[in-house]
Structure formats: structure tokens, C-alpha cells
Amino acid sequence: MAVPVDALMLDPTAQGTLQSRIQQMVAQGILSGRFRRGEKLPSSRKLAAHLGVSRITVTLAYNELLANDYLTSRGRSGYFVSENAPDPPAFADREAAPDRIDWDRAIGQRFTGGASPAKPLDWQSYTYSFIYGQTDPTLFDHTNWRQCAMQALGVRNFAAMTADYYDRDDPELVQFVLRHTLPRRGIMAQPEQVLITLGAQNALWLAAQVLLTPGRRAAIEDPSYFALRDILRQTRADVVPVPVDAGGLPPDLIPDDTQVVFVTPSHHCPTSATMPLDRRRALLERAGALDALIVEDDYEFEMAFLHPPAPALKSLDDEGRVIHVGSFSKSLFPGLRLGYLVGSARFIDEARALRASVLRHPPGLIQRTAAQFLSLGHYDALIRRMAREYDARRRVMEAAIAEHGLTIAGTAAHGGSSFWMRAPDGVDAEVLARDLARRDVLIEPGATFFAEAPRPIEFYRIAYSSIPADRIPEGIARIAQAIAARQ
Structure with a gap:
């Protein structure tokens, strides 16, 4: 060199x-x-x-x-x-240059200090990893993804890979979303109503920035996705947590002066509850009465291997008040960071302009590779393979949970990839997680999903997406042993 x-x-x-x-x-x-x-x-x-x-x-x-x-x-x-x-x-051994800046005074707006936990980057080194949102490499279609990437790098796709789309997106990927993904959710849309994002979290951030300002009120589920609370705090809007039940968010508990409702009807995060159809209609009626908008995070709808997925909230909307958030990151692999927003053209125009001021558009190479993988049928084949495997792993985990007398606090009616669990009263899941990590087991403590202190300490989440079926019984046995030792 x-x-x-x-x-x-x-x-x-x-x-x-x-x-x-x-x-x-x-x-x-x-x-x-x-x-x-x-x-x-x-x-x-x-x-x-x-x-x-x-x-x-x-x-x-x-x-x-x-x-x-x-x-x-x-x-x-x-x-x-x-x-x-x-x-x-x-x-x-070298001393860093002294920092003489008063950062408390210099920083105008803070983005740290939220409730988002630090997830272990070395999760694959644990034998019994029940970490949610990670991909089992044995299930992914490496060969076809590599071929699609090579095609995206080829001469025919050179312009798509290298061009600056300004504030636009790869037309092939947009067309796939319009003609394949959205119709499966009962949604019909036009190209001007779709925006490609860097995953669902980026989509939620764009929606929050466009819709909320100081003084406006947003309702969120409690418990809910911790990163969403961090996102909403940045808007300085009034955020009201609404306790969920077995059917998700109860519409009648939404405060009267709410302008935006954030909801995960397909698989509530973190309990995996699926909102029934009658409640979805009631939520739309409540939003109509309030003249409020709804941001629907539709993650994990693909993992409906027990029963067909319920219609998306957006598909029931005949007033244009639902903004739909989807993602390919959970179903393909988390590092893909590719999702989409679907909403009225006026809203998408503003979200597109905001996105362009921050990152222009997601990289053309990633968009075209994903478009190739999706359009050639590899995506659907992968989803079917994952659904079969998840179904098998879920059955093994259910049996092990029952055998060891653990308590399921929430489970998805249609499938999903995790169980929401509750330890006995007084067992702190944070302490439990640290004990289990020393026993080669990873779980996800649940306190950070709750909005307000004092947060319940007994909840935790265990996923079967990142652990082979043959390891699940022993992993669950170790969890049970650790809980018993704390009682």
C-alpha cells in the first residue's frame, strides 16, 4: 500500500x-x-x-x-x-486533544436520552439467542440475492444504479410495491402516493416530522415501539400513551383532541396482538370523528402463517386519513433498511421534500437489487420458506413454554416471530437478562416498551426468528431455571 x-x-x-x-x-x-x-x-x-x-x-x-x-x-x-x-x-497510550467546548450550551437540540436499549451486536455468538428482529442466515436466499445484485451492477442497469434520482425512486421498485405488495394488503395506489424509505423507522420519522409540531397531540400504544417514542419526542408534540389490550389499541380511549394516532394493527409491538376487523373499523370511525390522521405501521404482515392476514387499515380507509408504513427489512434482512410510505399525494409530496433535504433517496443499487429480487419471485419463495420454518419453531417453543410453566402475556393470532412473556411478580427482566447472558442465552427485557415510570419490570420478549428449532427447548429450560432461581 x-x-x-x-x-x-x-x-x-x-x-x-x-x-x-x-x-x-x-x-x-x-x-x-x-x-x-x-x-x-x-x-x-x-x-x-x-x-x-x-x-x-x-x-x-x-x-x-x-x-x-x-x-x-x-x-x-x-x-x-x-x-x-x-x-x-x-x-x-496517546492522550487525546483536550475538548474545551461547553457542549451543554453548544447543543441546541438533544436526540440522546431515549429509552431505546442497546442490542448486542454479537448475538450470533450465543447458542440460545432469542433476540427479535435478526435474520437466521440459514433461511436467507444468498444465491439469488447475489445474482440480483450482479444484475443490478450490470450494463443494462447501470443508469438505475448510478443515476441521481433527485427526490424520486427506482420506478421498478415502485411498480412492484404498487402492483404486488399493496394489493396483497387490499390497497390500491398511484405512483405519486408511494415513497421509498430507509426502512420503516425512517418512514415513521418522516411521517412524524410532517404531521406533528409543538402543541399538536399524538396518541401512541402503550406499550409500544421504543424508537417511535424517541422519534415523537423530537417533534415536541404532546404524546399521549393509550394502554392496549388483547385486541390492540382501544379507539374509545383516544383523547378527544388527538390529531395523529400511531398504531400497529397487524402485529402490535411488542405484544404481537392483532387488531380485530371490527375494532379497525371503530378506529377509523373514531379518527373520522376527531378529524385525526392514522399512521399504520404494518410490519410483519407477511408472517401470517396461522391464518390469512387481516386487511390493512389503509384498505378500509375511504377518506384518505390513513398513512401506511411498510418494510422489506424484517422479511428480507434488517440491514437492508428499505421500506415505503403510502398516503395521499399531498402528504407524500411533503415527505418526499423532507427526505430529499436529508438523503435525496435510498441508494439506487439497493433499490434495483431489491426490485430484481422481488420481481423475479425470489421474495415470495423466501416468505413461504420462512413461514414454514417459523411455524415449526413456534410449535416447538409453545410446547417448551408449556412444559416449563412459563407465562405468555401476548401472542399473535396470525403468526409473527416472537412471544411476549411475563415473569412472576417481582422478577426483574433486566436482571434476568443479565443472568441468562452468562448462561449463553439472550432475551429482550420489556420495560423499555412502556411509556411512563414506574415501568413494569416483569415483561420480556423471546423471538424464534434467530434460533434453530433444535436449540429452543434447552434455551427455554435455561430461562425457566433462571426465573426459578430468582423467586
């Missing part, structure tokens, strides 16, 4: 001749670890032109470094950092 000439800059405050300053500059680069053994230095001609000095000055500096064994010369190949050059000190 070569050291770029731009990495070499003379310190204007350094003392001494040009030759000694060049020598010092190179030596400091080696001693600091920026230039490593075996790396090639710029030629004397190139460095001289870059620094605006004579070539003989650079040559003399290089010769001095050769004599001190900082550099070595390889004939006509040039100068290289010597294999005998001094070892740089460990970076941990």
Missing part, C-alpha cells in the same frame, strides 16, 4: 531547515503509526511538487531517513518504510 502524497503536510510552526522539517514530518508519520512498515512513500519528485520545494531538498531528507533506518530504498521502485523502523506507541 502506498502513502498518499496528500498525507504529507509541513507543519508551518515547525522550526529548522526545510530538509529537517521534511525529515521530521516523515519520521512523525512513522512513529505515530500512520505510515506502516512496507508502505511506499511518494517519489522525491512528486513530494517536492506537492510541498513546493526543490527535489534535492526532499532527496536529502529521504537519504537522512535511510541512514537512520526509518526508510529503505528498493532500486528503481522508490522509498519504503523500513521493516526496522521504530515501533509506534500504542494508540491507547
Whole structure:
């Protein structure tokens, strides 16, 4: 590897001749670890032109470094950092430059301090990982995804991959959403009513920023997706948590002066409850009476392997008051970060303009690869394979839960990928999770899903999307043992 000439800059405050300053500059680069053994230095001609000095000055500096064994010369190949050059000190021993900024005063708006938990990045290293939202690599269609990526990189798709769409999206992906994904949810839309987003969370952020301002009121489910609460806090709107029951959010508990309702009717987060059809209609009637809008997060509708999915709330809407949020990230893989917003054209115009001011559009390569994967039927095949496997894993987990006497607090009527659990009174799921991690088991404590303190401490979530069926019984047994030890 070569050291770029731009990495070499003379310190204007350094003392001494040009030759000694060049020598010092190179030596400091080696001693600091920026230039490593075996790396090639710029030629004397190139460095001289870059620094605006004579070539003989650079040559003399290089010769001095050769004599001190900082550099070595390889004939006509040039100068290289010597294999005998001094070892740089460990970076941990170097003191960072002092930070004299008063950040409490300098930061105008805070985005930290929310309830979002830190999820373990090394979840795959645990034998019994019941972490929600992660993909089992054994289920994913690596071969066809790779082929679709290669097609997206090909000459025919070069423009789609490299073009700046400004505030638009890949037309092939939009057409797939319009003709395939949305009709499965009973939704009919036009291209101007669809916006591709960087996952569902980005879609929720766009919706919240467009619809809410300080003084407006939003109703959310309690418990609910913790990141949504963080998003809504940024708008400085009045956010009212509404307790959910076995059927999801009760419409009659929505406050009278609510302008926007955020809801997950297909699979409530985190309990996995599915809102019944009559309650969906009641929610639309309540929103109509309030002249309120509804933001419907329709995640996990694809995982309806027990019964056909209920119609999307948007499909029942004949007034244009429902904004529909969908995502391919949960069904394909979380790192894809690809979702979509569906709503009235006036709303989408504003969301599109806001998105363009932040990130223009999701990368063309990702959009075109996903469009290829979806349109060639690989997506549907993957969903069917995942549904069969999830169904089998769910049955194993249900049996293990029953065998060990654990309590299910919430489960999806149509399928899903997780169980919402409740430990006995007084068992803190945060402490339980730490104990289990030491036993090679990962679970997700549930307190962060609740809006207000004191939050219930006994709830936790266990998913079967990231653990093979043959490991589930032993993992559940370890959970039961850890709970028993805490009683």
C-alpha cells in the first residue's frame, strides 16, 4: 500500500531547515503509526511538487531517513518504510486533544436520552439467542440475492444504479410495491402516493416530522415501539400513551383532541396482538370523528402463517386519513433498511421534500437489487420458506413454554416471530437478562416498551426468528431455571 502524497503536510510552526522539517514530518508519520512498515512513500519528485520545494531538498531528507533506518530504498521502485523502523506507541497510550467546548450550551437540540436499549451486536455468538428482529442466515436466499445484485451492477442497469434520482425512486421498485405488495394488503395506489424509505423507522420519522409540531397531540400504544417514542419526542408534540389490550389499541380511549394516532394493527409491538376487523373499523370511525390522521405501521404482515392476514387499515380507509408504513427489512434482512410510505399525494409530496433535504433517496443499487429480487419471485419463495420454518419453531417453543410453566402475556393470532412473556411478580427482566447472558442465552427485557415510570419490570420478549428449532427447548429450560432461581 502506498502513502498518499496528500498525507504529507509541513507543519508551518515547525522550526529548522526545510530538509529537517521534511525529515521530521516523515519520521512523525512513522512513529505515530500512520505510515506502516512496507508502505511506499511518494517519489522525491512528486513530494517536492506537492510541498513546493526543490527535489534535492526532499532527496536529502529521504537519504537522512535511510541512514537512520526509518526508510529503505528498493532500486528503481522508490522509498519504503523500513521493516526496522521504530515501533509506534500504542494508540491507547496517546492522550487525546483536550475538548474545551461547553457542549451543554453548544447543543441546541438533544436526540440522546431515549429509552431505546442497546442490542448486542454479537448475538450470533450465543447458542440460545432469542433476540427479535435478526435474520437466521440459514433461511436467507444468498444465491439469488447475489445474482440480483450482479444484475443490478450490470450494463443494462447501470443508469438505475448510478443515476441521481433527485427526490424520486427506482420506478421498478415502485411498480412492484404498487402492483404486488399493496394489493396483497387490499390497497390500491398511484405512483405519486408511494415513497421509498430507509426502512420503516425512517418512514415513521418522516411521517412524524410532517404531521406533528409543538402543541399538536399524538396518541401512541402503550406499550409500544421504543424508537417511535424517541422519534415523537423530537417533534415536541404532546404524546399521549393509550394502554392496549388483547385486541390492540382501544379507539374509545383516544383523547378527544388527538390529531395523529400511531398504531400497529397487524402485529402490535411488542405484544404481537392483532387488531380485530371490527375494532379497525371503530378506529377509523373514531379518527373520522376527531378529524385525526392514522399512521399504520404494518410490519410483519407477511408472517401470517396461522391464518390469512387481516386487511390493512389503509384498505378500509375511504377518506384518505390513513398513512401506511411498510418494510422489506424484517422479511428480507434488517440491514437492508428499505421500506415505503403510502398516503395521499399531498402528504407524500411533503415527505418526499423532507427526505430529499436529508438523503435525496435510498441508494439506487439497493433499490434495483431489491426490485430484481422481488420481481423475479425470489421474495415470495423466501416468505413461504420462512413461514414454514417459523411455524415449526413456534410449535416447538409453545410446547417448551408449556412444559416449563412459563407465562405468555401476548401472542399473535396470525403468526409473527416472537412471544411476549411475563415473569412472576417481582422478577426483574433486566436482571434476568443479565443472568441468562452468562448462561449463553439472550432475551429482550420489556420495560423499555412502556411509556411512563414506574415501568413494569416483569415483561420480556423471546423471538424464534434467530434460533434453530433444535436449540429452543434447552434455551427455554435455561430461562425457566433462571426465573426459578430468582423467586
